[in-house]
Amino acid sequence: MPSLPATRTRNSLVAIGWAPRARRRASAKLALQKALVQNTIAAHDRPFPPTLIRRKTLKAAGVRVSAALGWHAAARTPVAKVRALMQALRPLDPGIELMRLGPHGDGGYLVPDDLDGIRYAFSPGVSSESGFEAALAERGMHVFLADASVDGPATSHPRFMFDKRFVGCLTDERYITLDDWHAAKLGDDPAELLLQMDVEGAEYETLLAASPKLLAKFRIMIVELHSLPQLWNEPFFAVASRMFAKVLQSHAVVHIHPNNCCGSVKSAGLEIPRIAEFTFLRRDRLRSMAYRTTFPHPLDRPNVAKAPLHLPPCWYT
Template identity: 30%
Template sequence: MKPSSRKSQKPIAISLGVSENSPWDLEMAELGFSVREYDGSIANSPYPTHPNITFHKKFIASYDSDSTITLESVLRDNRLVSTQENILQVDIENAEWDMLKNIDMKILAQYFTQVIFEFHGCNPEEEQGFHHRITQLQRLNDFFTPIHLHFNNHGKIFYSKGLFFSTTLEVSYCNHKIMRNLKTNEKREKGVLQDLDYPSWISNPEIPIRFAQKQSLKL
């Protein structure tokens, strides 16, 4: 690919984990992103005729095969341009932890300005699993700053010391390089954010965010 054509390339939104209704993918495509969907559990994209959406029937795994692909291969195959504002969305039902374990975080930071995860199995009672997960979160925090947290209200819910907690967390991150350039003060909101937070399961009440104490962001 010639340098001039790479410079004019659309930003890419990688969507790992697709369902029969994936509004995030559609919204990103409508915004002009080139959306690349990956999921082995469905036959086709929920938006098969959209010109900005390409679907791949493959699961994300730690090896490449006819039905699986690694995140590293996804990045290589899609020829991302590091100067574009690419975004990664991950909702792969607990497979995200091994995916993170097997990827160099510097590569994610090189190609993505934002990464969005639905983290599964975040149960602090499971000591062995907890340490595995917290290790990957710490590695991710070395290059990205969490900018938004939402509790998924469809699944296992905890109540402890007056606070509710979900084992499934929806977290949006921004690249440290972007955060440094913003030059804005930390703004911490609690509860349910209007026009930003929406229930994962419409018939269940939202779980409000509460912070025990204020902590400074370290970039």
């Protein structure tokens, strides 16, 4: 915060927006109370029905409270747009069996049994579980891992190579793009690749920043998508839908597994998991274009020890 002259008073700090959070909340509460009183008094002078009075009072109060807290409402995405995106993401049956790699819980994923010839895997987002990466390494892949929040993978393996960095849309001391990471490790090597990414929301910017040439090298991509109910928020939808459109140019969705850690949101007849694991297969590897019509898959497992969350039918019917 910039330095202030000694003559600045506490009230002047409030006036320019530097009040402590508790003070701002108190101001918001007072604004709500005043709005309710003022609008209720004003309503008695107008011949409006009681229901309309309550609606107008609450709306006006909500506007004042939002302004006091610095909140700004975003436009809601039309239902037709959300439904169309879900249809574009409808999982295909690739004509290849799916198999499970990694733990029988969080950190394990379903992938097409099409791993022969894949020599390298990139796995940004390490956290405390490396069972999936270990399974890839045991199959002969060299696995590149990256995560600035830990000092290394949870387990060691001679085929693991770790970088203490986050992936993102730019490269600096703390972040690296997928293209720069690939170039640093493999240069111009045309080898087939696998991507497994769980980066707590950074997947959108990371994939948007990746070149189509690099994405086409990934035969299989497993990406955990976060904040999916924000698709109802039009600015978020604009970003997420462009990311999906980019990936779908070269890949198809072949499996979706909701993470049961965080539940789902129902709205307008659609149910959207808060977090879901998407498995993509490059389109030239597809042996079938039929849609998958049965969920969950027999190999699906809950991520955490609570009630399972199956993929809602609106995603595959």
